[in-house]
Amino acid sequence: MSSDEVPEHRVVCHLDRLLEERGMTLAALAEATGITVVNLSVLKNDRGRAIRFTTLTAICDVLGCTPGDLFSVRPR
Amino acid sequence: MRSDADDSADQLLSEVGRDRDKRQRATLWPARLVSVLGVFAALSGVLGTASLVWGRVWMINGPDHPRELDSLPQLLQFEQPGDATMTVLDLPAWVRFLAAAPGLAQALMLAAAAFLLMRVLIEIADGRSFGAEVQRGLGRIGWLLVVGSFIVLALDVLALWRIEVEIWAFADAVRNDGGVTSTGIGTELPRILWLPLALGFVAFALRWAFKDGARLEKDAEGVI
Numbered sequence: 001m002s003s004d005e006v007p008e009h010r011v012v013c014h015l016d017r018l019l020e021e022r023g024m025t026l027a028a029l030a031e032a033t034g035i036t037v038v039n040l041s042v043l044k045n046d047r048g049r050a051i052r053f054t055t056l057t058a059i060c061d062v063l064g065c066t067p068g069d070l071f072s073v074r075p076r
Numbered sequence: 077m078r079s080d081a082d083d084s085a086d087q088l089l090s091e092v093g094r095d096r097d098k099r100q101r102a103t104l105w106p107a108r109l110v111s112v113l114g115v116f117a118a119l120s121g122v123l124g125t126a127s128l129v130w131g132r133v134w135m136i137n138g139p140d141h142p143r144e145l146d147s148l149p150q151l152l153q154f155e156q157p158g159d160a161t162m163t164v165l166d167l168p169a170w171v172r173f174l175a176a177a178p179g180l181a182q183a184l185m186l187a188a189a190a191f192l193l194m195r196v197l198i199e200i201a202d203g204r205s206f207g208a209e210v211q212r213g214l215g216r217i218g219w220l221l222v223v224g225s226f227i228v229l230a231l232d233v234l235a236l237w238r239i240e241v242e243i244w245a246f247a248d249a250v251r252n253d254g255g256v257t258s259t260g261i262g263t264e265l266p267r268i269l270w271l272p273l274a275l276g277f278v279a280f281a282l283r284w285a286f287k288d289g290a291r292l293e294k295d296a297e298g299v300i
Contacts, residue, residue, distance in 0.1 A: 010290070032265050035300070039300045040245065040300075042300060047298065048298050048299070048300045049297065049299060050298065050299040051297030051299070051300050052299065052300065055300050
């Protein structure tokens with residue numbers, strides 16, 4: 001693998017399910033956390049490559065969940 | 077009906093647009109200025125060379141007359157041989173060109189650097205600050221300024237040596253004709269373009285800085 005290639009990850013984000021369980025929209029979460037809708041959408045659709053601890057903390061605070069609820073690793 | 081998500085997206089787009097406008101104002105005007113300066117540098121180099129090779133001073137209202145020898149960029153002072161008058165026209169045309177060559181090379185180098193810098197600034201204005209074109213441009217500017225500065229220095233040393241040879245040959249000819257010679261010359265130090273040289277090294281350093289920036293940008297892609 002060259003240094004330019006990005007390794008595939010198997011992390012799956014469950015933001016859509018958590019939002020649905022809480023009856024919350026992406027825009028409302030964006031408003032509450034201060035994270036842009038665009039970034040939240042990237043996260044929700046598993047297109048993100050990394051997440052800052054500050055972002056994770058803000059989402060978990062608003063949704064009342066833990067990082068383990070938000071993410072899981074897909075089996076090989 | 078517009079949703080909150082639409083409003084947030086609009087706000088984000090508006091911020092991005094404002095950033096782009098600021099960036100373009102800060103880079104496109106300097107790019108235009110740099111291109112005009114580049115054209116002037118090239119023109120002044122060509123005109124200076126033409127004037128020296130022609131060997132005469134252009135007079136607006138009166139006859140052109142031969143240039144004095146101490147108007148050569150390499151000479152500070154020249155005392156005429158006692159019984160004869162030596163002007164720039166007494167030097168062979170190729171030596172006159174050689175005398176003008178450092179100035180011409182310097183002007184062309186600065187014009188080329190200005191052109192490259194303009195392209196770099198346009199890339200930055202378009203939001204591709206860490207793109208490969210900017211890195212390549214900075215590398216080319218670095219090489220151009222460093223190598224060009226040494227070429228100008230070498231040409232200046234060569235011209236100085238050749239002009240001295242011609243002057244002493246002229247003085248010898250006057251003496252051989254039975255004339256009295258008291259020729260004296262004062263020369264400039266060979267021109268070391270320390271500022272373009274330093275800017276060349278700065279361009280090399282910036283190239284590495286932008287390379288690091290490109291890596292960081294790649295690392296930050298997809299980070300939320």
